[in-house]
Amino acid sequence: MNPNEQNDDQEDDLLPEYDLSQLTGGVRGKSLQRYRAGTNLALLAPEIRAAFPTDEAVNAALRSLIPSTHPA
Numbered sequence: 001m002n003p004n005e006q007n008d009d010q011e012d013d014l015l016p017e018y019d020l021s022q023l024t025g026g027v028r029g030k031s032l033q034r035y036r037a038g039t040n041l042a043l044l045a046p047e048i049r050a051a052f053p054t055d056e057a058v059n060a061a062l063r064s065l066i067p068s069t070h071p072a
Helices: 032-037 046-051 055-065
Strands: none
8 A cells, every 4th residue: 555545444643653552541531620620711701801911910800809808
């Protein structure tokens, strides 16, 4: 088979130098819970994004809404 021809049955983009015997034992999603615990994202509306273009600007605005009696 010509190396430039596409193999329609199977697309194998793995390079020949990879040793498949060493690629076993992976666990899908093993870090997902830890990742989610450390990530807190909020989708901002376009007009809000325009008014507060940086993380620092958003955080400063939100901090101004927290009562001073609230523990930081």
